[in-house]
Amino acid sequence: MKTTKIEWTDKTWNPITGCSKVSSGCLNCYAEIMSKRLTAMGVDKYKHGFKLTLHDSCLNEPLRWKRPATIFVCSMSDLFHQDVPNEFIDKIMDVIESTPHHRYQILTKRAENMFEYFQTRAVPENAWIGVTVDVQSSKLRIDYLRKIPATIHFLSCEPLLENLGILNLENIDWVIVGGESGMKARLMKEEWVLSIKKQVEEQGSSFFFKQWGTWGSDGIKRNKKANGKLINGKIHQEMPI
Numbered sequence: 001m002k003t004t005k006i007e008w009t010d011k012t013w014n015p016i017t018g019c020s021k022v023s024s025g026c027l028n029c030y031a032e033i034m035s036k037r038l039t040a041m042g043v044d045k046y047k048h049g050f051k052l053t054l055h056d057s058c059l060n061e062p063l064r065w066k067r068p069a070t071i072f073v074c075s076m077s078d079l080f081h082q083d084v085p086n087e088f089i090d091k092i093m094d095v096i097e098s099t100p101h102h103r104y105q106i107l108t109k110r111a112e113n114m115f116e117y118f119q120t121r122a123v124p125e126n127a128w129i130g131v132t133v134d135v136q137s138s139k140l141r142i143d144y145l146r147k148i149p150a151t152i153h154f155l156s157c158e159p160l161l162e163n164l165g166i167l168n169l170e171n172i173d174w175v176i177v178g179g180e181s182g183m184k185a186r187l188m189k190e191e192w193v194l195s196i197k198k199q200v201e202e203q204g205s206s207f208f209f210k211q212w213g214t215w216g217s218d219g220i221k222r223n224k225k226a227n228g229k230l231i232n233g234k235i236h237q238e239m240p241i
């Protein structure tokens with residue numbers, strides 16, 4: 001059963017909360033905004049606000065989820081943050097391996113750390129791994145990603161902040177694109193989206209367009225719902241398998 005508003009997954013699993021900003025995509029971090037809100041509401045798990053916190057008590061949650069689900073790991077943090085000990089990541093990988101009925105999605109902005117970690121053990125077969133690519137300079141992350149053996153490699157181009165130019169999608173199975181939302185959202189131009197879509201189609205990957213966000217395809221700022229998720233009148237939400 002779907003328990004998250006994130007279109008490309010069913011559930012989130014957060015044995016780590018909190019993070020620190022690492023690139024331009026982090027400026028209006030959703031996890032930070034949500035963490036502060038949950039702290040203000042008195043939710044115990046978020047008593048440290050957005051400070052990186054490990055939650056041993058949440059590690060076994062997926063063992064209790066009997067129905068197969070697609071699970072986004074660490075939506076409120078970054079699993080490969082430099083302050084997360086390898087031993088804790090090991091525990092997360094052990095849970096992933098012991099629940100083969102689930103499919104896990106691991107997304108990071110710290111591609112180099114992920115690459116180094118997976119020199120120490122293999123990516124579980126039921127885990128998809130991905131990196132965020134929001135500006136041209138972050139394309140370096142794709143080279144780390146494609147070198148790690150995994151069932152599925154994916155890119156999250158969200159929030160897309162500039163024209164990414166030419167993309168080498170060798171060994172990349174899935175590309176998610178989305179615009180930023182919220183009052184302070186930055187503009188995503190239609191031509192940047194179309195350029196990625198064309199390259200994804202030409203190179204045989206799957207394309208998933210999540211949303212325009214606060215800025216519409218016409219470059220006008222309005223309600224996110226009103227801007228919707230259509231490209232030239234159609235939904236494009238392919239999954240890689």
Ligand code: SF4
Nearest residue numbers: 019020021026029077
């Ligand atoms: S890496 Fe992700 S969770 Fe961490 S600050 Fe940046 S956007 Fe937020």
